[in-house]
Amino acid sequence: MTQTASNHEGENHPHKNKRLVKILDGIERIGNKLPDPAVLFLLALVSVALFSWLFSGFVFTEIDPRTKQAIFVSNLLTGANIADFLSNMVTTFTSFAPLGVVLVAMLGVGVAEQSGFINSGLKLMLKVTPEKLLTPSIIMVAIVSHTATDAGYVLVIPLAGVIFHAAGRHPLAGIAAAFAGVSGGFCANFIPSAIDPLLQSFTQSAAQIVAPDIQVNPLNNWFFASASSLLIMSVGWFITDKIIEPRLRNTPVDGDPADIPKFEAITRQERLAFWLAIGVMFIGVAVLVYACWPVNSPMRTIDGELAVFKAPLMRSIVPLIFLLFVIPGIVYGILVGTFKNSKDVIAAMTKSMSSMAYYVVMAFFCSLFIKAFADSNIGALIALKGAAALKSMALPSGVTIVAMVFLTAAVNLFVGSSSAKWALIGPIMVPMLMQIGLSPDLTQAAYRVGDSSSNIITPLMPYFPLVVVYCQRYVKNTGLGTLMAMMLPYSIALLVIWTSFLLLYWGLGLPLGLQSSYTFPAL
Template identity: 75%
Template sequence: MQQQVDSGQSKGAVTRILNSIETVGNKLPDPAVIFLGAMLIIWVLSAVFSQFQFDTIDPRTGEALVVHNLMTGDAFANFLSSMVTTFTGFAPLGVVLVAMLGVGVAEHSGFINTGLKLMLKVTPAKLLTPSIILIAIVSHTATDAGYVLVIPLAGVIFYAMGRHPLAGIAAAFAGVSGGFGANFVPSGLDPLLQSFTQSAAQIIDPEIAVNPLNNWFFTSASSLFIVLLGWYITDKIIEPRLQNTQVDGDTSSLPSFDEVTAKEKRSFLLASGVMIAGLALLYLASAPADSPMRAANGDLTDFKAPLMQSIVPLIFLLFWIPGAVYGFTVGTFKATKDMIDAMSKSMGSMAYYIVMAFFCALFIAAFGKSNLGALLAIEGAEVLKAMALPSGITIVGIILLTAFVNLFVGSSSAKWALLGPIFVPMLMQLNISPDLTQAAYRVGDSSSNIITPLMPYFPLVVVYCQKYVKNTGIGTLIAMMLPYSIAFLIGWTLFLLAYWGLGIPLGLQASYSYGL
C-alpha cells in the first residue's frame, strides 16, 4: 500500500514539473518571433566575440577559428541580398512542401483513409505504440520522410483508436528524432559519419580504415531498446498526463473510420497495385551495378547516390499517383481540378509552418556564418579533453557534451565534422577505438533532438499538434517530449556502457580498443 502511495506521489511530482515547464514554455513568444529574436542576439554576440582572437583551431580548415561580425555594412548587405535564397534554400522547407503535395492527393482522395482503416483491423491495440515507434525508427532510411509522413499519421491513427492524438505524435517524434541514432536498416547516415570518423582517426594513424557499418550491430540493438523505452514512456507517462488535455482542434477534415465499402476496397487494391508496381520499377532501375541511381562508388545508400537524393520526389510520386488512381476510381475525384484542389488544401495547412521556416532559415544561416556554433562545440570538446577523465567517464562526457551542443547545432554531420577531429584522436590516445567514440556521439546526437526548438522540424511538429489542440505551443511540445529525452539520454548511455562491458560487437570490422 505504501509503495502505491509513493508511486502516486512520484507521478504527481513529475506531472507538476512537466505542467510548470509547459506553462512557462507557452508564455514564450511565437516560435517565429523566437527565431527572429535569436537571430538578432546572434548578430550582437558576433559583433562582441569578433573583437577577440582565439587560439582554437577549426578542424574544418586547420586554421585558428575566427568569429565573423554580422553587424558590419558588408555583412548586412549580404544578409539582404541573400535573404530570398536563404529561405528558398532552407532544406526542410523543400522536403516538407514537395512531399506534402503528393501526400495531400493521397489524403484527400481517401487513399490514406482506407489504408488506415484496413491496417487498424489487423493491428492489435496493445501493440499500436511500439509499432508506431518502430516504423518511425525505420523511416530514417528514407532521410526525413518520417517527419512528413510518420508523425502526422501517428496522430491520426491514435485519434481513430480512441487514444489521445498528441500521444501518437509524441511516440512517432520520439522514434523519428529521439531515436535518430538507432536503426537496424543501414542508411546514408552510416557512411556519412564514417567518412568524418575515418579522416579524424587518420590524424593519429594515417593507415587506419573505418567500416561504414562499424556501428550497425549497436544501432540495431538500440532499435529494440528505444522501442521498449519509448513504449513505456508513451503509455505510462505521456498519455495519462494528456487525459485532461481536450481535443479542440478542427478534426472535421480527419478521416472517418467506418467500415470499408467493397468499392473502396477494390479502388485501394488497384491503387496499391500501382504503388507496388512503381516500387518494382524503382528496384529494377536501381539493381544493376551500373545503374544511374547509384553513386560513383556503386553504393545505393551513399548520400551522393541519385537514389538517396531522390527520396522526397519519390515520396511525392508514390503517393500522388496511387492517390489519383484511388480518387478517380472511387469517385472522390471527378476531374483533374479536384486533384489540384487537394494539393492546394495540403499547402494551405502548411502556411503557418512556412512563416516559421522563413525566420528559422535566417537564424540558422546567421548562426552558421558567425562561427559561434563552431566555437561553442570546439571549446566544449577542449575542456573535456583537458579534464583527462577515465575512459568510461570520458565516454559519458562525450555523450553529454554532444547532447548539449545539439541544442544549438542541429545538423548531425556538421557537429561531427567539428567534434570528430577532437574526440576521435583524443580517445585513440586513451586506447578507445574510433568505432566506440562514434557510437557515443550517436547516442548524444539523438537524445536531445526532441526538446530543442532550434531543430528545423520542431516547428512542424508544433503545427501537427495544433491540428488537435489549438493552444499547443513550444512549452507544450517540450514538456511532452522531455521525459523521452531524459530517459533516452540516461538509459541509452547505460545501454552503451553495458553493451561495451559485455563486449558485444559494435558492427562490421569494429573494435572497442585501439592499440597505439
C-alpha cells in the same frame, strides 16, 4: 469523432508521480509564454547578431578543424555582412532544406489523404494491429523511416497522430511517440541508411590524424544501432503509455473538425480500391528496383553505390515519396469517386499546401536564424570549447565516454546538423580517445547516442516547428512549451538509459558493427 485522452487507459491509471507531472506542467506553462515560434526565431537572430558583434574582438586559441586555423567569431553587423545577408535573404529562405522536403512530400501525401487512400489504409491497419501493440508499432516504423532520410518527419509523425485519433487515443500521444522514434532514435536503425557512411567519412578522416592508414567500415556501428532500436522502442512505449498519455487525459482535442480525419467503417468498394492502389504502388517500387539493380544504373554513383548521400537514389527520396503517394492516391480517388477530374487532384494539393502556411512563415525566420548562427561561428565555438574542456579533464575511459555522450547532447541544442556537429567534434574527440586506447568505432557510437537524445527538445532543430503545427491540428493552443514538456521525459530517459546500454554493450564485448573494435590499436 470527438475524443479526449480521458477515454483511454489514463482514466484508470492515475499519475503515480505527481511531482513529475507538476514539473512538466510548469515547463509547458513557461514554454508557452515564450513568443510565437516565428517571433522566437527572429529574436534569436537579433541575439546572434549582437553576440557576434560582442565576441568578434576576442582571440580564441581553438583550432577550427574545417579551416585548420584558429576559430573566430564573425561580426554579422559589419556593413559587408549586412549587405550580404540582405542580398541573399530570398536564397537563404528558398534553399532551406526542410522547406522543400516538407512541401514536395506534402503535395503527394495531400493527394493520398484527400482521396481517402490513407484513410482506408489506416482503417485496415487498425483492424490487424492489437491496441496494446499500437505504440511500439508506430515507434518501430518511425525508427525504420530513417532509411528514407527525412521521410519520418513528413509522413510518420503526422500519420501517428491520425492513427491514435482513429483508435480513440489522444493524437498528441501518437505524435510524441513517433517524434521520439524519428528524431530521438535518429541514429538507431535495423536497416543501414545514408547516415552510416556520412558519419563514417568524418570518423575516418579524424582517425587518420593519428593513424594515416586506418580504415573505418561504414557499418562499424550497425549491430549496436540495431540493438538500440529495440531499446528505444521499449523506452518510448513505456513513456508514451505510462507518462505522456495519462498526462494528456485532460487535454481536449479542440482542433478544427474539418482538419481532423473522420473514420467510418470501410466499404467493400473502398477496400477493393485500396488494394488496387497498393498494387499500383508496388508496381512503382518494382520499377524502381529494376532501374536501380544494374551496376551501371543512373540511380547509383560512378562507383556503383546506392546508399551514400551523393547517390542519385538517395537524392531522389523526396520526389519518390511524392510519386509513390500521388499516383496510388489518384488511382484510389478515381475508383471511389472522390476524384472526378484533374481539378479535384489539384484542389487536393492546394488544400494540403494551405495547411502548411504557418510552417512556411516559421521556416522563413528559422532559415535566417540558422544561416546567421552558422555564419557567426558561435555554434562552432561552443562545440570546440566543450570538446577542449572534456579533453582537459583527463577522465577514465568509461567516464570519458559518458561525458562524450552528454557533451554531444548539449552541443546538439545549438548545432542541429548531425554532420556539421561531427565535423566539429570528431577531429578533436576521435584522435583524443584513440590516444587513451579507445577506438574510433566506440567514439562514433557514443556520438550517435548523444546526437539523438536531445533532438526532441530543442526548438532550433529545423523540423521542431513542423511538429508543433502537427499538434495544433488537434489541440489549437499547442506551443513550443507544450511540445518541449511532452518530449522531455523521452529525452532524459533516452540519454540515461541509452548511455547505460552503451556501457553494458561495451562491458559484454558485443560487436559494435562490421570490422569494429573497442580499443586502439584494435586487439
